[in-house]
Amino acid sequence: MSDQAASAVSQAIGLGKHVTGPAGGLTILAGLNLEIYAGEAVAILGASGSGKSTLLGLLAGLDDPTDGEVWLCGRRVDRLDEDGRAELRAGQVGFVFQNFQLLPTLTARENVLLPLELTGTPDAARRADEALNRVGLSARAGHYPRQLSGGEQQRVAIARAYAPRPAVLFADEPTGNLDQTTGEHIIDLLLDLRQETGTGAALVLVTHDPRLAERCDRRLRMHDGRLEPLA
Amino acid sequence: MNAWCLTLRLLRQDWRSGELYLLSAALVLTVAAITAVGFFTDRVEATLERQGSALIAADLALESSRPLDVRFADAAQARGLRTARTLEFRSVVMGERPQLVLMKAVDPDYPLRGRLRIGEALDAPDRPVESGPPAGEVWVESRLLRLLDLRIGDSLGVGESRLRIGAILTDEPDQGRSFFNIAPRVLMNRADLDATGLIGPASRVTHRLLIAGAATAIDAYRDWAGSRLAANVTLTDALEARPEFGSAVERASRFLHLATLVTLLVAGAAIALASQRLVExxxxxxxxxxxxxxxxxxxxxxxxxxxxxxGLGASLIGCLLGWLGQAGLLAALADWLGTDLPPASPAPVLVGLATGLITLLGFAVPPLIQLARVPPLRAIRRDLGTPRVSAALALGAAGLALALLILWQAQDLELGLKLLGGVLATLLALIGVVLLLVRLAGRLAGRARGVWRLGLAALTRRPGAAVLQIAGFGIGILALLLLAVVRVDLLESWRETVPEGAPNYFLINIQPHEVEPLRTFLNEAGIATPELHPMISGRLTRIGEHAVEPSDYDNPRAERLASREFNLSYGTEPQPDNRIVAGRWWSQGAEAAPQFSVESGIAETLGIALGDELTFWVSGHEVSGPVTSLREVRWDSFNVNFFVVASPALLRNEAATFITSFHLPAEREAVIAELARRFPSVTTLDVEAILGQVRQVIDRGVLAVEYVFLFTLGAGLLVMYAGIQASLEQRRSEHGILRTLGAGRRTLLSSLAVEFTAAGLLAGLLASVFAEATGWLLAEQIFELEFGFNPGLWAVGVLGSGLAIGLAGTLATYPLLIHPPLRALRGGNS
Known part of the structure; x- marks a missing residue:
């Protein structure tokens, strides 16, 4: 393992993703390098289809690269099998999705409890309640996702993502399905909670939204399968 | 985390969210049908066994023409079972004149099951008694008193003894129902037997050892004795004691198991569809x-x-419903079975639970295995879709579960294998034909316009889903059409095996000179001229070159047949209820050469083959001829039939009496009294009671089968509902897109109607073909009944299915058109 990889919570080295479809081969990512350090917020911008979500999936160990290495919390993800990656994600990685992805059959509180219970956190219930309280949804803990508005669902998803105090949080277009006011509230929550959890979680944000990107420590643009820093 | 904790939480939540309702309805229905039939047959069999026990006066009876080895009685007593011995023989008793009687000497404990009934005077009402006559006394049938002009209290000469007539015997539980027991019966105490000197070493006596006691001890004894029986000893079980019901009860049981199996298959399809939806x-x-x-x-x-x-929860509810279901069924049949039924064993509950779990695991585990393989990337890329279930895995698991359940439930390897083969062939054919039809619809869609194009394209867009859906509809409609076939055609054929006008009177001992006067008498009485068949007694002495000796046969029935006289007949045409299964009937009528036609069952028992030369000893000389045909006889038709029929040339010169049977309505019983007066030597046998009982078994059996088919009906409707629901998820987003693009509700509604009606028509067409084929197969191969093709079924099947599924599908998916399209586009959560 490289020294750099040891100090970065997430690192991609020479990362490539190539897919073959009926119309021939397509290179989505090629020779991409990236390091994300504890506590920093990194925004990844880019046009639709530029490969932002693919990169996010690879960094989080949700997909296999065609070339290169992916490191997450000091372990080489692309060498792990699916259960090894699941074990790594449990507790270390949080997710916030564009379409919220709450489990429809669980209440808000049970959704937040889920990752804590998966990792066997001893005071899971208390931490879930705290997280819901922090996103201002204590009163709606017993509601099911279908009974919540889009913004409320995303706040539950944020509480779920931060409750296990992850080392890194991946957010895929977290405001993409929300109106502007709600979106801003969500951005506040994402950034504030990162500070408050006290774990110095890194935040990797894939977004179209320049206002959201403005508030991050670093901004990178996806272009032709590579990342370019933005001023 | 604790997997159980998560399991319980998710189960609770799934239940609350309603996602499991469809699956549980299918499962509950399957288990309820299985357990209801299980409880029902369990209790009916126990009842029949009890009724059967009364008919042999015991739970088990050992019978032999020689004294039974004493170790059989010792072994029974050692197991805590009660025993009683009886000896039955023909003898002559002396009043003022001699009279042939059927004598039965019994132990004091006789009868072990059922009751004797006796009367104190000729016209006095009778009463039940617990045991047979005391020593020194006989009980006699009233006929004997009339024949010998005796009264109660008189003495009767029995061999070297004189015994007092103590009572009139009105009913014996094990009297038997042989038509030809025409000698009056006399019951005596076995203690008096030696003194009479009637029994010598060469006497023809039927020795019986009656045994009764706890069911488990009886089972153990049956196993023990079964392996130790000498060739001339038969063991009769209570259930075998009612041979005249055998065919009806067996058919009822087959129908019930068939109904259960159809329910199982149809509900299995519903479970498969519901599981697929759950996975999505x-x-x-x-x-x-x-x-x-x-x-x-x-x-x-x-x-x-x-x-x-x-699965366990739903199966338990199914068991409970099954219990309630059988209680309802038994209440409906209380007049036949009585209300005091033996309790059911817990076995059906275990069978129900096991069936529920096997069905669920077989049909739902393959999709779930795939579900566990969903890539986590799907959370950010919905275009990855739902996981594909491996066809081999899904078919393999479902096939294995079905095979296991069918072979287990059919309780009949032949029925099970035929059904399994039929089901697999049907499924493969169904899937193949649906694929073909879906492709055809795809071509039509290319040429169609507007809503037609949308509707037909919807069918072909997802060929896998369409095949599953149409196959589901097809199975549902097949179940409903089969109900029609079985209910209307098969059950009616069954009823007709004992038609309304079945003969209820037999006349025997008709002398040749009485044939014409009797025919005239019956004609004048308005009874359709029945055929009078000649009957000649003959003993089979040789089959080919081999002399027939009872001791040559190990099979007790064969031994009995070889030792007794056959009732032979002759005729120019076979009886209408006979079917030639080998060889040919003589076609030259009365001029035919000497030859025999033998009933196929007895031919097998005695080892008679087509072409064998049979020799009978008739009236002091030999009569021989070759066997030129074997016949199947429908004994339950209640017509006069013979095991062996000869061509007229062979027997027409032998001394014969005649026999006939006819139907006489109950209100015209006076004809019988007049007949007895005009033809005193003719014996009249009334079989109305037996006929009525057989008919009752069939009627109740039909009712029970129809009741169980209600479950099948439910399963059929459920599978169609599941078929409609299966595509709902995908439709939701498609409709969102189409409406966003400006498709009006009317357009979408019309396209839905086109799609579902087309699916319904295709499914109906397939279901009609398979329903007819299955009905024919069941009738001919399994139930041995006549089957007629039914064109009305096709019209109802195809048009009805198109209309019903078109309407139901459109109505069920209509709510998708009411909600704003944005909700559909955002996904199911909002």
Whole structure:
């Protein structure tokens, strides 16, 4: 393992993703390098289809690269099998999705409890309640996702993502399905909670939204399968 | 985390969310049908056994023409069973003149089951008694008193003894129902037998050892004795004691098991469709759980654990419903079975639970295994879709579960294998033909316009889903059409095996000179001229070159047949209820050469083959001829039939009496009294009671089968509902897109109607073909009944199915058109 990889919570080295479809081969990512350090917020911008979500999936160990290495919390993800990656994600990685992805059959509180219970956190219930309280949804803990508005669902998803105090949080277009006011509230929550959890979680944000990107420590643009820093 | 904890939580939540309702309805229905039939047959069999016990006066009876080895009685007593011995023989008793009687000497404990009934005077009402006559006394049938002009209290000469007539015997439980027991019966105490000197070493006596006691001890004894029986000893079980019901009860049981199996198959299809929908709805949730770090083995444990828990719960509810169902059925049949039924054993509950779990695991586990393999990436890329179930895995698991259940439930290897073969062939054919038709619809869609194009394209857009859906509809309609076929055609054929006008009187001992006067008498009485068949007694002495000796046969029935006289007949035409199964009937009528036609069952028992030369000893000389045909005889038709029929040339010169049977309505019984007066030597046998009982078994059996088919009806409707629901998820987003693009509600509604009606027509066409084929197969191969093709079924099947599914599908998916399209586009959560 490289020294750099040891100090970065997430690192991609020479990362490539190539897919073959009926119309021939397509290179989505090629020779991409990236390091994300504890506590920093990194925004990844880019046009639709530029490969932002693919990169996010690879960094989080949700997909296999065609070339290169992916490191997450000091372990080489692309060498792990699916259960090894699941074990790594449990507790270390949080997710916030564009379409919220709450489990429809669980209440808000049970959704937040889920990752804590998966990792066997001893005071899971208390931490879930705290997280819901922090996103201002204590009163709606017993509601099911279908009974919540889009913004409320995303706040539950944020509480779920931060409750296990992850080392890194991946957010895929977290405001993409929300109106502007709600979106801003969500951005506040994402950034504030990162500070408050006290774990110095890194935040990797894939977004179209320049206002959201403005508030991050670093901004990178996806272009032709590579990342370019933005001023 | 604790997998059980997560399993329980998810199960609770799934239940609350309603995602399991369809699956549980299918499962509850299957288990309820299985357990209801299980409880019902269990209790009916126990009842028949009890009634059967009364008919042999015991739970088991050993019978032999020689004294029974004493170790049989010792072994029974050692097991705590009660025993009684009886000896039955023909003898002559002396009043003022001699009279042939059927004598039975019994132990004091006789009868062990059922009751004797006796009367104190000729016209006095009779009463039940617990045991037979005391020593020194006989009980006699009233006929004997009339024949010998005796009264109660008189003495009767029995061999070297004189015994007092103590009572009139009105009913004996094990009297038997042989038509030809025409000698009056006399019951005596076995203690008096030696003094009479009637029994010598060469006497023709039927020795019986009656045994009764606890069911488990009886079972153990049956096993013990069964392996030690000498060739001339038969063991009669209570259930075998009612041979005249055998065919009806067996058919009822086959129908019931068939109904259960059809329910199982149809509900299996509903379970498969519902599981597929569950997988579709849970794909996102599983992808998110994998993102959150749930390992695959945990998910697998949770998914399977949830399925098993759910299966157990639903199966228990099914068992409860099954119990209630059989209680309802038994209440409906109380007049036949009585209300005091033996309790059911707990076995059907275990069978129900096992069936529920096997069905669920067979049909739902393959989709769930795939579910655990959902890539976590699906959480951010919905275009990855739902996981594809491996066709080999899905078919393999479902096929295995079905094979296991069918062979187990059919309780009849032949029925089970035929059904299994039929089901697999039907499924493969169904899938093949649906694929073909879906492709055809695709071509039509290319040429069609507007809503027609949308509707037909919807069918072909997802060929896999369309095949599953149409196959589901097809199975549902097949079940409903089969109900029609079985209910209307098969059950009616069954009823007609004992038609309304079946003969209820037999006349025997008709002398040749009485034939014409009797025919005239019956004609004048308005009874359709029945055929009078000649009957000649003959003893089979040789088959080919081999002399027939009773001791040559190990089979007791063959031994009995070889030792007794056959009732032979002759004729120019076979009886209408006879079917030639080998060889040919003589076609030259009265001029035919000497030859025999033998009933196929007895031919097999005695080892008679087509072409064998048979020799009978008739009236002091030999009569021989070759066997030129074998016949199947429908004994339950109640017509006069013979095991062996000869061509007229062979027997027409022998001394014969005649026999006939006819139907006489109950209100015209006076004809019989007049007949007895005009033809005193003719013996009249009234079989109305037996006929009525057989008819009752059939009627109740039909009712029971129809009742069980209600479950099948439910399963058929459920599978169609599941078929409609199966595509709902995908339709939701498609309709969102189409409406956003400006498709009006009317357009979408019309396209839905086109799609579902087309699916309904295709399914109806297939179901009609398979229903007719299955009906024919069942009738001819399994139930041995006549089957007529039914064109009305096709019209109802195809048009009805198109209309019903078109309407139901459109109505069920209509709510998708009411909600704003944005909700559909955003996904199911909002």
């Amino acid at each position: 709805r849970q794909t996102d949730a599983v992808a998110v759980m994998r993102c959150l770090g749930a390992p695959r083995h945990l998910l697998m444990r949770v998914l399977i654990g949830r399925l098993v828990l759910f």
